[in-house]
Amino acid sequence: MSDEFYYRGLEKAKQKDYAGAIEEFNRALQLTPFFPEAYLQRGLAYYDSGAILQAVSDYTEALKQNPQSLAAYYSRALARVALKNLPGALEDIESAIRLNYNYAAAHSLRGMVRRKQGYIQDAIANFKKAAELYLEQKDTENCRLCLERIKELQPPEKSPVLPQNLPNITIKSEKDYFTQLLDKAEKGDTREAIEDLNWVLQADPQDAQAYCCRGVVRCKMGNYQEAIADFNQALRLDFHDAIVYRNRGKARYLLADYQGAIADFNQALQIQPQDALVFVARGNAYRAMSNYLGAIQDYSQAISINPDDAQAYYNRGITHTLLEEMLAARDDYQKAISIFLEKEDWENYHQVLNSLNKIQKSLPENQNQKYNLLRQRLLRMVGGQWEIAQRLIQQKKDYYPQMPEEWYLQKVIADLERDRNN
Template identity: 60%
Template structure:
């Protein structure tokens, strides 16, 4: 089937010869009465020529043939709005949104219909969603137009005297992160993963869409964390919570910022809140484990790292951090096992920087340092190593403690001092 008349009708419609286009689409439909697209295009030509009722009739015929055509629902909604049939127009636009929730134009039209119906609160919500989708699609012009509509509809600031005479406006429903397709979730994840430049470009638009959107403040807080601006980041996370964005991602990142500021207990409190919302988040357990390790509570740190590994058994960072904590509580064989597991995973991931860091820590446990080879008496060294189970890091730490308490003595003296202290403690 050549569809000659249909193609000719499309060309005439482009040239704004709507009468000629309608004639060609009509001839095409006489030859092919089940051609839904021809009804749609003839309906568009009728609409553009000002014959709205005929346009609605053609859209209806198109939908009889193709009930899932989103463009037809949108076009009929637009035509019905012109005819001031707002309820039917709203029904069409809702159908379009159900078919494809990411159809920005449908949300935009829904906002217009709600505004005409006097439902300003939900109109703003629809324009916000449209702007968010246009932003995601990098359609800056339509995003800007939606933002202008929002600004026009938002209530103007009132004086204290006049505000007493009117009832308060309802608070906008926040656009919560509810699915993987949510734009703000993607934007925050970009920032967390270090894609700062693109996140900042998009965030500029997002903050203009709604200056009271908690997700936007959360996103900016994540970016500021990446930039090392921890005080400003904490302020943004606080703002996100004030605007009712109570998501685990806020508490997690505020906890990280507080940890960087040295507020270890505050960080732990935030990680506790985050884990109440996401109790199976392995990354959160690692973060809380790091906070516990910073306070010197190595036992709780190892417990958190172990919990993280229950949910993500291939987390090399959790193994490495647990190795560090085990070293401090002198569980040296466990530390060695953790370091070796972390090294193996980092090697498989070709993460050579972390791989080398793990190997360096492993050597501290299993290889004697130069300082320990200096004493003249090899027998002293061997005796000390036997007393600490052969773990060099413990021996080094005990010698460093002795040097701190009794500065200025010889290496042999410190060696003897540590040996005597260990033997005395064991005999007591």
């Protein structure tokens, strides 16, 4: 007979008739006092009706009768949180987790309690564990809720910019969670960042920003083909942001696909035309293709946007050396050295200083100034493509052997000027 009242109570609770449910559970317990499930369900009805203290009393009685009741520990923990008894709630949660370590809800609740207690990193770890367990259980909704809680707890951080020959173009995510993952990757923990992003994408395969973020991390790991695949997927999901194009351009550059890189940098600049880093990156791609004049133009544009961009000065200096414009290269190296010195960036300071020392002997005052000026003039005439200049010089050498080097330069320049005037 007590079972009949018990099931009536369950039905009324389902209909949100909590008073009626409590009455039915009372009848069941009058007939059968040792009935832990009835105490648990009456506690739930009390809790849902706002009678929190009565709920705790029923949960406690249920645990006396059945100390292995996972649901009773978890339910009492919830009630104790409502009563602001956080130590008591944490004790119940620990008991629930000991009974079943894979109980995702308990890990999530422990994250909430630890957050209330001010232990933010511990809270994040618990929400992460809960999200992983929910994902394994195919409960994507609760998994996403845990992710949102993690994002709320992540403080916005500015990742340090470490200048390199190739500008380190990083994603600037609007979501604090992705910013934190990128900061983690920046500090070298790329494996954990990838793992986190993998289960984010398992929970929501349509998260375009997660694909973009994973692409950035894969770039840092040197997995450029996989990074490009992630950027492509982000674009397919309509995440047409400058972030995607500039990072895909970086990956293409590193795979020596310079034309593809330039196309991506062009797209990024259409969206963000004042991004100095992208001008430097595109300048590097132009330089790799021996388009030195195009490279110098981009580095100069980057400097006009950010006059303290040491990398732009350094890369422009490198390009000037390729054009045999040693005085211009010297000026750019010295400017880069000054900026790196001011920033106390000693690694880059010494790198540029070494580059400056290497060209000192090549400066016009130390070499045949006329010869160097002719080389510079010829390079300008062929658009900075030294390979073209070399072929033209070799043709003259084949036709007019054993002439002075300056004569060949003058001859090629004269022929080019004549052709242009005709």
